[in-house]
Amino acid sequence: EPEVTQTPSHQVTQMGQEVILRCVPISNHLYFYWYRQILGQKVEFLVSFYNNEISEKSEIFDDQFSVERPDGSNFTLKIRSTKLEDSAMYFCASIPGQGNSGANVLTFGAGSRLTVL
Amino acid sequence: AQTVTQSQPEMSVQEAETVTLSCTYDTSESDYYLFWYKQPPSRQMILVIRQEAYKQQNATENRFSVNFQKAAKSFSLKISDSQLGDAAMYFCAYRSPHEKLTFGTGTRLTIIP
Incomplete structure (x- = not known):
């Protein structure tokens, strides 16, 4: 069964450093998402991406965050200057386009755990 | 904005028994x-079951079934014949077409051997 792949599985970084989290969505999917989950808390929406641009973002997704799809397969989340409160699990998800029977089911990656010291 | 509420932070059930997890949501969409997503200790998000709002029939997937009450905006998950592997966080989630997925706060399910 096709999977969403995320790397790294765990990253430890110093406060103020830049971090890039990578995702390879399922190949024929058109919509991409990043979510985060601070330990023990709910899963929060960060950003959605379609047709090479951001379609929606939350208030969490401030100027420190950016996303891009540099080569048609990878989908990256960059945090420019990490803060302690960025420590969380970051999930990438993707979804097929319209007309597909699975159109409304997000497939999630296994997550990237970010620890900011 | 759509909201999803799970009023049970924790639930427990004896192995082989049945448990129901509650979820309500608020929307003006039709x-x-x-x-329902399951998150085991590995923290992977695993789809358990889904329900289309236009379908009156409740969805079922093996031991998992839902009670979808559209007028009441209620969407509960029933797990029959609970197994040790069912122990996890369970998240209820809502999505309207072309929108983001919105999660509830989760219910931690413990299975008692």
């Missing part, structure tokens, strides 16, 4: 989808 076309939407509802989901």
Whole structure:
């Protein structure tokens, strides 16, 4: 069964450093998402991406965050200057386009755990 | 904005028994989808079951079934013959077409051997 792949599985970084989290969505999917989950808390929406641009973002997704799809397969989340409160699990998800029977089911990656010291 | 409420932070059930997890949501949309995701200790998000709002019939997937009450905006998950592997966080989630998936706060399910 096709999977969403995320790397790294765990990253430890110093406060103020830049971090890039990578995702390879399922190949024929058109919509991409990043979510985060601070330990023990709910899963929060960060950003959605379609047709090479951001379609929606939350208030969490401030100027420190950016996303891009540099080569048609990878989908990256960059945090420019990490803060302690960025420590969380970051999930990438993707979804097929319209007309597909699975159109409304997000497939999630296994997550990237970010620890900011 | 759509909201999803799970009023049970924790639930426990004896192995082989049945348990029901509650979820309510708020929306003004008529076309939407509802989901239950399972998050085991590995923290992977695994789809358990989904329900299309336009379908009156409740979805079932083996031991998992839902009670979808559209007028009441209620979407509960029933797990029959509970197994040790069912122990996890369970998240109810809502999505309208072309929108983001919105999660509830989760219910931690413990299975008592």
